[in-house]
Amino acid sequence: MINTFSANNQVGVVSTFSELINTDFKGEMNALCWYRNLNGDFKEIVAKLSLKENITEVFPEDLMALQLSESGNIAREIILNDLQLLTDFGASPSLNLLKCYERDEEFDFISTDVYSFHVDRSPIATDTFLCTYHGAASDIIPNSQAEQKILIPEIRERLKELYDGPSEEFEFFLKENYFDLHYQIKEGVEPINLGVMHLWRLAVDHPRQKVQPCIHRAPIENEGEYRLLLIC
Structure with missing residues (x-):
């Protein structure tokens, strides 16, 4: 598998989990990739898990209960190790079997669901x-x-029409409803796809962040295929 990320100024590429968590974001770089070419049959795990809702959280005990081939077992050990690494680091990872996310169809001029390019915001580092x-x-x-x-301009005007309050609180209204987190990609720009198996760390908007938060989006799911996603 060829590493296609290194030539991009936005992405830093590392080869260990330790580097992933200890490398500082800087300049234009607000995404770090632990680049991995993994063995293991992750498709087998997806096929043997049960989707209870559009998004079903999968716990370690669910993985351990699966009867898997040797290749499937390799994939399971990789996932369990990733969960443990992130937990030991102090994060709260979640493994999700995904059919689709909920769509935001309230407004025809702006979307605030995860399929829209957006940044994450947190009050803590x-x-x-x-x-x-x-x-x-x-x-x-x-x-x-x-x-x-x-x-x-045209989106801002529609938001002003939607807003019913004092003008000095308009910016607070935008932030309170997460409108300010969403972005429009410029014409002709080709997004960078994160690929499968690589573990990514993306910059979040918080008070101590020294770089711009990473703009990202969830993909449109492939027809008839579930996603298996670790996120925290």
Whole structure:
């Protein structure tokens, strides 16, 4: 598997979990990739798990209960190890079997669901970690290649029409309803796909963050295929 990320200024590529958590974001770099070419049959795990809702959390005991082939067992050990590494680091990882996320269809001029390019925000110093083991993978884009939706004149005017309150509190209204987290990709820009099996760390908007938060989106799922996603 060829590493296609190293030539991009937005992405830093590392070869160990220790490097992933200890490398500082800087400049344009607000995404770190622990690049991995893993063995193991993750598709077998997906096939043997049961989807109870559109998003079903999978716990370690669920994985351990599966009867797997040798290749499936290798995949299971990789997932369990990733969960343990992140837990030991102090994160709260969640493994999800995904059919689809809920769509935001309230407004026809702006979307605030995870399929829209957006950034994550936290009141505390943290980062987003994710790894797609199977299925469609997420996309990111450089901050210079996107525009905050609330700054696009026609969208801003529609939001002002929606808002019913004092003008000095309009910006608070945008933030309270998460409109300010969403971005419009510029014409002709090709997103960077995160691929499968790699463990990513993405910069989050928080008071101590020294770089811009990473703009990303969930992918449209492949027809008839579930995603297996670790995220925290």
